[in-house]
Amino acid sequence: MEQNELIALGLRLVQAHAVGAASLDEFSLLGRDWTQLPEVFAPHLTGSTEFFSTHLPYPVGGSLLEVGSGTGVTAVTAALSGCARVVAVDISPAAVCNSLLNAECHRVSDRVRVLESDLFGALAPDERFDAIFWNSNVIYTPAGFAGSGPGDLHGAVFDPGYVLHGRYLREGPDHLAQGGRLLLGFNSLGDTPRLTDLASGQGLRMNCLASAARHSGGTPVEFRLLEFVPRGEG
Numbered sequence: 001m002e003q004n005e006l007i008a009l010g011l012r013l014v015q016a017h018a019v020g021a022a023s024l025d026e027f028s029l030l031g032r033d034w035t036q037l038p039e040v041f042a043p044h045l046t047g048s049t050e051f052f053s054t055h056l057p058y059p060v061g062g063s064l065l066e067v068g069s070g071t072g073v074t075a076v077t078a079a080l081s082g083c084a085r086v087v088a089v090d091i092s093p094a095a096v097c098n099s100l101l102n103a104e105c106h107r108v109s110d111r112v113r114v115l116e117s118d119l120f121g122a123l124a125p126d127e128r129f130d131a132i133f134w135n136s137n138v139i140y141t142p143a144g145f146a147g148s149g150p151g152d153l154h155g156a157v158f159d160p161g162y163v164l165h166g167r168y169l170r171e172g173p174d175h176l177a178q179g180g181r182l183l184l185g186f187n188s189l190g191d192t193p194r195l196t197d198l199a200s201g202q203g204l205r206m207n208c209l210a211s212a213a214r215h216s217g218g219t220p221v222e223f224r225l226l227e228f229v230p231r232g233e234g
């Protein structure tokens with residue numbers, strides 16, 4: 001798909017949030033009920049949250065960092081799936097509030113800590129996890145794309161210049177415990193060659209752990225759960 005078409009698709013998704021999420025304050029997913037706040041990425045509008053929350057290799061008894069937790073579905077599901085410690089971060093204050101609400105509602109606040117953070121910025125430098133995951137804002141735009149701003153819904157869909165993907169791959173490994181896994185929820189609307197180059201620049205290569213063909217906003221999309229491993233390993 002051409003870049004202009006991808007941007008138009010992303011803008012339609014942002015618009016669908018403005019209409020859909022404003023009128024819906026609850027949804028069901030993965031057999032549970034969830035609160036949806038306005039201005040937060042809405043799992044019922046695409047299948048990505050459900051797909052990744054289902055296929056993530058949760059470190060049972062261990063720790064998970066979810067970057068960009070949105071409504072908190074994945075972070076809460078992680079805690080309910082046996083993770084002993086979950087940290088959920090998001091740059092959007094509305095998403096932080098939404099993740100807190102859903103953690104409370106599902107009674108996992110004792111093991112889900114929620115922080116407002118730009119990627120790893122609010123973590124202690126030595127804070128480490130058995131797995132780190134981000135269902136990322138996959139649509140590439142040129143740097144300085146006028147439509148987007150951090151913390152709003154554009155920031156849940158677009159990554160101008162793929163600056164955030166670059167930082168995720170550069171900074172993520174510093175927060176992994178020994179044997180920890182760096183995971184990314186990606187899809188075919190993203191720029192795979194650019195992501196591959198960024199990974200390669202960090203000495204990493206990508207493995208696809210799970211994929212599925214679905215539709216997102218009427219467009220065919222392939223969801224891909226990726227893992228980054230040092231080149232030469234596994």
Ligand SMILES: C[S@@+](CC[C@H](N)C(=O)[O-])C[C@H]1O[C@@H](n2cnc3c(N)ncnc32)[C@H](O)[C@@H]1O
Pocket residue numbers: 041042043048049067068069070071072073074089090091092095117118119135136137151155156157164
């Ligand atoms: C595709 S949405 C996924 C939301 C949620 N994990 C889900 O699956 O429903 C991407 C999320 O990343 C968050 N995000 C974007 N840029 C970020 C940044 N620099 N630091 C932390 N979170 C960010 C967005 O606010 C959004 O909640």
